[in-house]
Amino acid sequence: MTLLTVTGLHVRSAEGRDLVSDVSFTLGAGERLGLIGESGSGKSMTALAIMGLAPPGMTVSGGVVFDAPGLGRTDVVTAGERRLTSLRGRATSTVFQEPLTALDPLMRVGRQVAEPLRRRRGLRGRALHAAVRAALEEVRLADPDRIARAYPHEISGGQRQRVAIAMALACDPALLIADEPTTALDVTVQAEVLTLLDGLVEERGMALLFISHDLAVVSRIAERVIVLKNGVAVESGSVGEVVNAPRHPYTRELVGSARRLDGALEWRTS
Amino acid sequence: MSAGRRRVSRRVPRSATLIAGCVLAGLVLAVAVVSFFWLPYAPDDTTGGRLMPPGLPHLLGTDKLGRDLLTQLMIGARVALEAGAGAVLIGGLVGLAGGLAAGFATRWLDDTLSALLDILIAFPTVLLAMLVTAAREASLGSAIIAIGLAMSAIVARLTRVLVKRVLAQDFITASRTSGTSWPRVVVEHVLPNIWPTLSVNLALQFGLAVLAEASLSYLGLGAPPPNASWGRMLQEAQASVFIAPAGVIAPGVLLVVLVVGVNLIADGVRDVADPTRRRTR
Numbered sequence: 001m002t003l004l005t006v007t008g009l010h011v012r013s014a015e016g017r018d019l020v021s022d023v024s025f026t027l028g029a030g031e032r033l034g035l036i037g038e039s040g041s042g043k044s045m046t047a048l049a050i051m052g053l054a055p056p057g058m059t060v061s062g063g064v065v066f067d068a069p070g071l072g073r074t075d076v077v078t079a080g081e082r083r084l085t086s087l088r089g090r091a092t093s094t095v096f097q098e099p100l101t102a103l104d105p106l107m108r109v110g111r112q113v114a115e116p117l118r119r120r121r122g123l124r125g126r127a128l129h130a131a132v133r134a135a136l137e138e139v140r141l142a143d144p145d146r147i148a149r150a151y152p153h154e155i156s157g158g159q160r161q162r163v164a165i166a167m168a169l170a171c172d173p174a175l176l177i178a179d180e181p182t183t184a185l186d187v188t189v190q191a192e193v194l195t196l197l198d199g200l201v202e203e204r205g206m207a208l209l210f211i212s213h214d215l216a217v218v219s220r221i222a223e224r225v226i227v228l229k230n231g232v233a234v235e236s237g238s239v240g241e242v243v244n245a246p247r248h249p250y251t252r253e254l255v256g257s258a259r260r261l262d263g264a265l266e267w268r269t270s
Numbered sequence: 271m272s273a274g275r276r277r278v279s280r281r282v283p284r285s286a287t288l289i290a291g292c293v294l295a296g297l298v299l300a301v302a303v304v305s306f307f308w309l310p311y312a313p314d315d316t317t318g319g320r321l322m323p324p325g326l327p328h329l330l331g332t333d334k335l336g337r338d339l340l341t342q343l344m345i346g347a348r349v350a351l352e353a354g355a356g357a358v359l360i361g362g363l364v365g366l367a368g369g370l371a372a373g374f375a376t377r378w379l380d381d382t383l384s385a386l387l388d389i390l391i392a393f394p395t396v397l398l399a400m401l402v403t404a405a406r407e408a409s410l411g412s413a414i415i416a417i418g419l420a421m422s423a424i425v426a427r428l429t430r431v432l433v434k435r436v437l438a439q440d441f442i443t444a445s446r447t448s449g450t451s452w453p454r455v456v457v458e459h460v461l462p463n464i465w466p467t468l469s470v471n472l473a474l475q476f477g478l479a480v481l482a483e484a485s486l487s488y489l490g491l492g493a494p495p496p497n498a499s500w501g502r503m504l505q506e507a508q509a510s511v512f513i514a515p516a517g518v519i520a521p522g523v524l525l526v527v528l529v530v531g532v533n534l535i536a537d538g539v540r541d542v543a544d545p546t547r548r549r550t551r
Contacts (some may be wrong), residue, residue: 051447056376081452089449101440105546106462115458116448151545164444171448 007063014057032208034222042231052084068174089171097180099160103152110148116170158189175207288538294531305344342498353483354476360418369429390423410493432464466544473536477529
């Protein structure tokens with residue numbers, strides 16, 4: 001079953017620059033798609049446009065159709081704000097790159113996680129408290145009660161990203177968009193968070209759109225990849241195809257530099 | 271958790287400036303409260319003899335009409351606090367609404383509002399007060415409206431900038447991606463995040479409003495007699511400052527005490543209102 005159909009997506013800035021040009025892909029329930037590109041390649045803009053959250057002044061055209069179970073068919077590009085608000089969180093939710101800025105600095109962590117639970121599942125009081133605890137435990141946070149009482153600046157970067165993941169999962173989205181979720185983290189923490197995401201997506205049968213500039217990371221978690229350069233999808237295919245037989249020069253460059261890094265590491269450690 | 275915010279924070283820090291400010295402003299507040307229940311003399315009692323020096327039975331002496339200075343001073347405290355609170359209420363609400371509107375507005379509307387605010391800020395408060403007085407009458411209410419309107423422009427401009435800064439943050443987008451509607455975003459994220467800065471500014475504005483009311487009264491644009499205002503007391507005592515200095519010193523000192531107190535509170539509030547600052551203290 002197709003969850004998301006993107007056809008000929010264009011995003012144009014207020015100055016008339018094309019940020020995303022003619023990007024098309026489909027995403028089935030439980031599928032994992034990686035979106036690779038350097039910064040400025042339009043990958044984050046693609047994600048925002050999919051949620052109908054392109055910044056004011058941007059012109060979005062093309063088709064972005066969600067067909068999430070129980071939510072009906074919605075074309076995000078033409079849908080009204082009310083419809084989109086009810087769709088967000090349940091059809092799709094997002095984990096961002098920098099967890100410190102993605103959490104409200106003045107709100108205790110527990111309250112931030114509670115907010116979507118309260119709104120979407122209508123939980124109150126004790127039930128809500130228990131749900132927050134469960135949500136924090138699900139992302140493998142030790143001592144969830146302490147974390148819930150803390151402000152974002154009082155916990156570590158890895159813990160913050162786990163909280164952000166808990167928030168994104170709170171509404172049980174059909175599609176999780178992860179926008180460079182491990183880039184701001186230490187390498188060891190990166191691996192942990194990646195494993196966690198991998199497991200959670202697996203358990204819940206969620207679809208995943210994983211955005212990164214790091215081919216090695218994407219190839220670990222995604223099944224298919226799309227390579228973006230200057231807003232244009234230059235190559236797409238299964239991870240195996242793209243990594244083993246890159247066709248576009250830019251993809252070759254990406255694969256090549258990833259291999260060189262690997263080679264250098266092996267030479268160092270052998 | 272929803273219960274968590276209602277609960278008093280476990281670590282509300284004790285701020286020395288906040289305590290000092292509360293003591294000073296509290297002193298004036300206490301005087302104002304007492305004035306409602308007890309006054310040494312009736313406000314229009316002129317039997318004390320003119321320009322009596324401090325002593326008994328008139329603790330601070332009398333003014334040029336023979337009225338008891340302490341009585342006038344106590345009523346003046348009431349007027350000063352009313353002016354500050356009224357102006358902050360008007361300026362805060364109007365300014366917050368205008369600032370939020372500008373912060374959320376499209377480019378075109380935002381530019382229009384900003385230009386309007388710039389004009390309003392450049393407009394002299396005294397002139398504004400004269401216009402309001404001409405339209406209504408010379409009263410404390412007119413003075414409060416004029417000061418509040420002048421203040422609202424400053425508050426609106428600050429609010430606009432703060433709102434724009436908060437809206438640009440990732441956590442607003444993050445909250446929107448989980449399906450929070452705009453009104454909820456304002457209540458849950460925007461207002462709490464602009465409040466630490468805004469509350470400090472409002473406290474400072476309170477002090478400025480007290481001074482503005484004193485200036486307007488000094489110019490005869492404030493509360494008419496017999497409602498004593500510190501500003502008018504200063505003006506009336508000015509001619510006799512060398513014969514009866516108490517008439518100038520007393521309201522002057524109280525004015526300073528109140529404004530310094532309020533400013534110290536503003537400083538203290540900044541430390542308490544923002545949890546991210548608590549750690550570094």
